[in-house]
Amino acid sequence: MEGIIYKIVFYLFAVLTVGSALVVVTSRNIVHSAFALLFTFFGVAGLYVFLSADFLAATQVLIYVGGILVLILFGVMLTRKVFDVKIFSGAGQVFPAAVGVAVIFFLLATVIVKTPWHLVGERAMEPTTAEIGKLLMTDFLLPFEVASVVLLAALVGAVILIRKEVRPPKVD
């Protein structure tokens, strides 16, 4: 019976994720798309919980919903005339889009089928936080540091973009 409830909740999250992702793509109002992303992110976080990745799920909500989505909303709302943006701009884009989607789908499907997955049986919810921390400080220290350098560069870039131009005083 645990299994049935487990499945029901899993499919609820799956429907939430896919359904809201469909709204993101098809909605004609770009603000609605942005808000629908909230449910997509949230659904993905729920799926992480099913993979016993509790820390990752909370991070997903904290970073994507609390940070990135808010930034997206800021950007969308500060864009003028949001309602006039045409998402379907004629049939001219349908064909290239279909080709692009087909290629990506083929690529992903091939990778999914060909990868030798390590199958782990049913696993109880275990604390993952400490393990993630240890791995980040030992095996994956370099990628971790590189990521922080990238973020630092982005910060410096943002500051440069918004700083006031200070002109040197003119010398006669």
Added chain:
Amino acid sequence: MQFAIQWLVDKFSFLSPISILLLISLMFIVGTVVLLLAMLYEGLGTYALRKIGGDIQVRIGPNRVGPVGLLQFLADGVKLFLKEDIVPTVVDKKLFILAPFITFAASCAAFVALSYSDRLVISNLNIGLFYLLAISSLVVIGVIMAGWASNSKWSLLGGMRAAAQIVSYEIPIGLSLLSVILITQSLNMGEIIRSQSGGWGILNWHIFHNPFVFISFFIYFTAALAEVNQTPFDLPETESELVAGYFTEYSGMRFGFFFMAEWGEIFIVSAIAVTLFLGGWQLPIINNLDIHIYLKNLLQLGVFLGKTFLLIYLMLWIRWTLPRLRVDQIMYMCWKVLLPFAFFNIIGTGLWLLIFKGKGIPELVIQLFS
């Protein structure tokens, strides 16, 4: 809950319509009870808010309904329910209706991770504190949604201010909590509280562990005031500039949901402060009592709620005393005052733990005299 589901499954086969109906009604009843309790707290909260406000400003406050105005919140609640549900014609209808529910649901979802007493824990999450931080960041989405969907300049400005403020102040909050996490090495709310027990009474509380954590508490409390939009930082709803900010266009119970969400958040941030810095449900006298476990847990619940309500009282006190900051002052406060100090505290706590091998001030003093 799980027990009830198990019973239902044993009684009927699982997928029979009756059991599903019973299950849904059970969830409905539990939800109603929880909501009623929440509404009681929020109603009494508004009463306290107005009474304390009256006290501080040398007024009387509500005193007509019931003894000393104690039933005022019932009258207000009935009024909110009976009011016409106005949805202005030019609003973005779907988002306008959805926004209060997202805000309210996010503030309710935070309650499951708290540890109310030794045994009374709704969900014993391993990542409790992190979950609380994550789920309370959902509130801001509802606020932006309300601000945008209202299609009004005041609401939009309020929503934008709220977003900027809440996103900024989340950073000092997270960093100031980290210095406690360094000491406890756990994110589980119950374990954080248990690590503050010991023979030295309130001196075992983390706030007295070392000077850096002491500063962290004040950074957290200041940033938390801004996170829940309380007065020195209530820019999103300044009545003198923005009418009511992001919920200007809301009326009746939809407004009520925003209001309740705000009170829920006030409780959550106070409870986090109590859990991390002030010993949670522990009080030295109660810890040593030799009584039945249920009675002990009940007392602990009382201690936890008492400490939390004291902090809420402090918030209301500040709310009715201090004038409001300007927008640029709020940003200055966050990024140039609180943030550097929070970093300083993390490094300081780390060094302290390294030098004194994880011992707090009380333990060091004992060592000195023995």
